[in-house]
Amino acid sequence: MRYRTYALLVSVLVVSLLLLSLGNRGGGARRPGDLIAVVITPLETALTTIHRSAVGVWSAYLVWKSVRRENQALRSEVERLHVRSLQVDETQKENLRLRRLLALRDRLPLSTVAGEVIAKEWGGWVRSVTVNRGRSDGIARLTPAIVPEGLFGRVVEVRARAAVVQLLNDPSSAVAVMVQRTRTAGVAEGDPMGTVRLKFMARDGGIQVGDLVVTSGLGGVFPKGLPVGWVTAVEDRGSALFHYAKLAPVADFARVEEVLLLTGQTGADLFPQFAARPET
Amino acid sequence: MRLTLALALLGGGLAQTSVAPALRIGGVSPDIPLILAVFLGLSRGAEVGCLSGFVMGLIQDAAAGGFVGAQALTKALAGFAAGQIAGRLWVSDPLVQVPGLVLLTFAEGLTRYCLLQFFHFPASFGDLMLYVVLPQALYNGALGAASVLALSVAESWRSGSLWR
Known part of the structure; x- marks a missing residue:
């Protein structure tokens, strides 16, 4: 068992070194890499496409979340401003009423x-x-x-x-x-x-x-x-x-x-x- | 089981050029095939670690367009070393696994550098270790820790212990 493990290691090392030396010789020696690339390039393309799609979906989700949050914030802001506007309106009306009362008070010849x-x-x-x-x-x-x-x-x-x-x-x-x-x-x-x-x-x-x-x-x-x-x-x-x-x-x-x-x-x-x- | 393993190796090898760039932090990417090889070595033994490291390294070499065989060799060694460590040390604790992953990443980088010296690789040793290998080793450790945590949570959830 132990022998097999080391044999495997040695085989792997030998293959790797062989590939390295073949690749380093130039000319047609890059063939091992090319052969592997023939297999992995389509897979790589597919994986990248899937990854990009997933990233795209995730980005869209993040944008949606951000827009939703912004929408909620804007809604509450609109609500707050609406209340504020009502308060201002109410204050203006009160101001008008009090001005009229004050004008009358100033005109009357008796204490009020x-x-x-x-x-x-x-x-x-x-x-x-x-x-x-x-x-x-x-x-x-x-x-x-x-x-x-x-x-x-x-x-x-x-x-x-x-x-x-x-x-x-x-x-x-x-x-x-x-x-x-x-x-x-x-x-x-x-x-x-x-x-x-x-x-x-x-x-x-x-x-x-x-x-x-x-x-x-x-x-x-x-x-x-x-x-x-x-x-x-x-x-x-x-x-x-x-x-x-x-x-x-x-x-x-x-x-x-x-x-x-x-x-x-x-x-x-x-x-x-x-x-x-x-x-x- | 073998099919799952084969798919994992293929996915792991290809993930480095497709997914890993998205995980880049400050110019440092994790070495996903190495992490997988080390964990497979730790959990399945030296043979699986060695072979998986070789396959994923080879895919990585071919995909990246570098020296074909360099990463296959170093990752095979890393997977083998992880399997050897698993047979000799108590490595089921994440507190051992994660530092082990950091050390093996560093050792893999060092070995690759030494190997590439035979082919007149031009980068300086200091710069490579300081700006490439060491940050990647740390990142691999962090990602490995996160993976171990995620796996243990998933395992607890699957066995239902999270709800008890």
Whole structure:
């Protein structure tokens, strides 16, 4: 066995040396290499082709992976930018609202406190919002709350750092008003459906659809001249002593996020301040 | 089994000119036929190691267009030496196999250089050893270690011990 192993080694060495010397002689002596090359060249070509294909597939896979990763990164970037864009948009809108509120505040001849709506009660029984201003900010019960468009409601409950504002369309809300055009007095009341109705207005007042209704200042709760709403329908109740009408409030209760609380008192008619409000 | 071995030898011989260039790191390629010859010698004995080294070396010589027979001789010697070592030393541990592969690669390079001196090979000994043989020996060691690890993992996986 051992002899065979060494015999094999010697044979291999002899063949190798023979090949080497044949190859080194030149002329036709390169034949051994050429003969082997005849066999291995096609195999080599095939192996190289397979290898290149495998490398190509692998490269394609790597590119696909990289593109996928890049795609995911871009998607998340787009998502992030979209959120950012929404935030910017929201900030711009807030900025606009606050500018309008500030402009109104500067025009009014009485002291005010700006408040942010922090909660809303929107059921049929009660319609109110909670603002982040309370007793510590000088807010008292029945303080009027306004928005740049006009009357919003009044404070019905005051806490240390918050106040509950009853909206104009709350079923238990009643505000002394008058038709701005004819100066005919009446009462604007909320109803369970969330609309505002005009009651107790003299029949000879000449009320019309499209008339603007403002606070009359009677009762001392609201200053005179705050826009309340537009007459959208007049109800004719035959021989009734008073006119009844439906109002579209000037304030969009569902969208209000900031209000002005009127902490000061004034006997002046505030309507010119609202009438002078620039349209935006 | 013999067919598998024959295919492995043919593939190993041809891999050097097709696959090995893709594994080049810093200009150094592994000597895949040598790694195969050494591992075959270690696992199957001197005869298989010697013959496989000869066949793969011959293919390598023919494919590379060098001195036909030079690598056949040196790789046959390396495979034979690996088989001889396997009969005398405990070589089943990768910690022996891998340094053994490094040493045999170095010895193969040295032998090839000495052999080629008979044919007036022009390269200087120092440069060849420092820039070709030694880096290739180290690379062969690293690739051999990776192969041994991959084989043992595959073996464990096949026997299911990886999941127990």
